[in-house]
Amino acid sequence: MAHSVKAGEPLAADELYRSSSPDSIPFATTAELDAATEFFGQGRALDAVRFGIGIAREGYNIFALGPSGTGRHFLVEQVLRQRAGSGPAPQDQCYVHNFDEPHRPRSMRLPAGVAVRFRKDMERLVEELRPALSAALESEEYRTRRQVIEEQIKERQEKAFGELEERAKAQSFALLRTPMGLVLAPLREGEILSPGEFQKLPETERRQKEEQLALLQRDLQELIRKVPQWEHEARERLRELNREITGLAFSHLMRELRERYRERAEIVAYLDAVERDLVENARNLLASDEPPAGAPHGASAGVLGEPPWLRRYRVNVLVDHGASSGAPVVYEANPSCPNLIGRVEHLAQMGALVTDFTLIKPGALHRANGGYLVLDALRVLLEPFAWEALKRALQSRQLRIESVGQLLSLVSTVSLEPEPVPLDVKVVLIGDRRLYYLLCEADPDFSRLFKVAADFEDDVERTPESEADYARLVATLACRERLRPFDRGAVARMIEQGSRAAGDAEKLSARTQGILDLLREADYWAGEAGRAAVTREDVEHAIDAQIARSDRVRGRLLEEVLRETLLVDTDGGQIGQVNGLSVLQLGGFAFGHPSRITARVRPGKGEIVDIEREVELGGPIHSKGVLILAGFIGGRYARERPLSLSASLVFEQSYGGVEGDSASAAELFALLSAIAEVPLRQSLAVTGSVNQHGRLQAIGGVNEKIEGFFDLCRARGLTGAQGVLIPVANVKHLMLRRDVVEAARAGRFRVYPVESVDGGMEILTGLPAGERDGGGGYPEGSINSRVESRLARLAQIWSAQGEKSGRKAP
Amino acid sequence: MSESEVFGRVLIAFDLSPHSLTALEAAVEVAALFDAELLGVFVEDVDLLRLADLGFASEIRSFSATIQPLDAERMRLQLRAAAERARRTLAVSAERARVPWSFHVARGPVAAAVMEKVGGRDLISLGRLGWSALGRAGLGRTARMILGAAQVSALVLRQGGWAVAPLCALYDGSKAARRGLDVAARLARRETPTVVVVAGDDRAAERLEHEAAELLRSRGVRARFRRLVGVDRKTVLAAVRAGAPGLIVLPAEAGEDLGDFLAEAETPVLVVRDVE
Incomplete structure (x- = not known):
């Protein structure tokens, strides 16, 4: 388009907007199309994601970078699901009690679907334990054998004490019990001797009695010492009996389970441990809720309705893939540290926090293990410790559940240390480009862990093929969202809007989110209008409504200009004054706004003062633009004499910051007008940057800028003399509003493509710019001649002043 | 016979031995059931x-097996402390069951001191063995003396708790047997007791069974019946001892010494005597 443009002449209406012909749309409505593609213009990113997924090497995780709204989430998830669906379901993940080290629950990975079956089997086992044990302990065999042991110990004691008692009796002693022990009392005729009676006994008999008593007491002492040992032996025999009987009681249950899982060595080993533990602690099953030795941490009466020492036979299934087909694709919307790596929950009990392995909860990495995990990069970075935890897991290829305190080594008292789980997961981070480059620069681990960058495009080349793709995208999205079909006029308008969103008539925006929003809103308006299909009018309506919902500030600014609170002329001529154009971005809405730029000159030492910069309202790029002006003026007009000029430039009534160099052409026009003392047409506005050779260069937001000035002119009345000067290089970006195009078509508003400062000055002043002749001068009356003459006069004045004051020429 | 008249008081002679603690448990329950006063007796054994x-006797401590010379003053203190512990134990059990109670400390030979406290309508609850015969089965010397000398109803128990069901009562038509049946009906509650009818011939047995059934029915109790016909007392006792897994309610004949029977019985026995 740009090649047909003639600099200095207003553009034809057709050059202000690149239409899409409905006739080129090969269908009546989108209903005729199949849902074909949603990955519009993202071939590069698509290839990168496919590569990242396909390569099964360490560190080949993916970072999908690009602006939001380009369908990163959707594309990544679609591609992952396509890939995941073809693979096998990964293993289930569960935790079981560790009977050797209760604080380190054992991790178990089982084939998909086995974990839940195993959990149910263990639940059934626990249910059956009590009746099986009751039956065993109430069996005649057990009771008899137990009674035999009890009787044996009793008999042993009775026999020993009986013999001693009989021996004492034979020697006329009685065995009596005191509150603290036993005594042997001398008897006579069945009665205990009183002290008096004892004293009456002959000396020899007394001595004999005392000797007999001493012997008997010694034997009795020996006997009493043996009692604890006998009781210990009896208890040991009873324990042995209990082990044997409980072992028998559980053996058929355990045998059944072992048989069922005979191919799973880890389950069989676990079942062996369960059986040993059951036999050791069997009586707890029938007794109280008291925990046995080595019960889980903080164990006591069941907080969860079951004694904790019974809960240790449970299976905590963290991830069940029984119903899954293919590898998991998990998106974690809240990637906090515990949500990523899992956590160990606690229960408050009697003022203390208690836990056991059944309170281990999975994180997103558990759920995604063996598959894919999608995360928003910014959210991961915003969550405390989440990024470190994620990196640690990916680096070690192990999933270790640790609290934040443990991660930072702040907490030394650890309640549980679940056994780490081997990790095999592909992580896809989604974020914007700046974040990606920041991470590359700031975190050396990042590049090692996320080797694949999937860079999403903002826009694509507008060609007949891409337009056709775009139409298919509209059809696909309309179908997916269950919208009314879009007729070819609506699709053509969508394509045009795609270019406008890209800010380039030769591009189409790849931001599917914006497209989708517009489709939904157009569908709404079609519904409001009672139409079965969405038409071009509905799309227009949706676009206008979007603008109307957002343009309060624009309206207020325009109002203030119309009320002349903000001074912007749209007719007449002024020296050193030009209408510049700026773009304001508020949320998702951008609009153009005209500003008055003025320049004043006087003799000086060759300085051009940027007032914005002096008061620190101008940004560096703006300052750069102003300095370029000095370069241009000096280079063109003061090649052989000093530039004895002092100029000041300002954005009038600007109270915020000014950034960018898109006003540098306007500033140059104002400055040249001020130097040459030639008025500029105020019916025109200018945008564009300028280089040191006076060539106008492309700027951004050209459509919004033109529309901003157009809105003001229309409000004051279009005269046909009004228009905007833009760099020729920006012509290809033009996708102007329909009303602007119509006004241009009617000759009531003009857009001038300008190639150089000279061309721009000619349009703005109506005077020829003039070119140097053979003598090196400019033609009389031309702009350049006037500028050069004025600069010469200023130099003379400055030189004369310098001589008076003794100042050296610059 | 009104309920309060079945037993005048329930006397528990206890010395904190495991058997006597079982006897206390049973005494409290029976006292509560029959609205009787509980009378605790602790005897300081002279x-x-x-x-x-x-002067030369020594005590061998039952836990540490150390030998300490016996000292009269220390023995008195030990007995006093034991009496206080006994009183507290009784008080706690009786208060919990809301049974009126009293506690007496007597001094003398144990059997004589207990017999002094017991009256004809009273029930005496005894552990089968006291402290005086550590580790031995059978009936203790004191218990045997009390049961032989005091012709009162007695509940005799072994260590390890007591349970009424399954209850077995002997019925021979005597006054003691009728009283025993009345007691059995109360104790049985919702259980179905077994009544062993003892008679000289079948006709008498049938009559006695009918009589017993009527008596129990008036108390709202149904029973199973067995008959022992034409056998002597010794055989009867042996049969009952062998066949009864729970409490045996045994009517005693006047002046009968049941010491040997009680010594061999594995289950709790309630000996019921006729009250003139």
């Missing part, structure tokens, strides 16, 4: 006091 005065 034999021990006398022994302490001997």
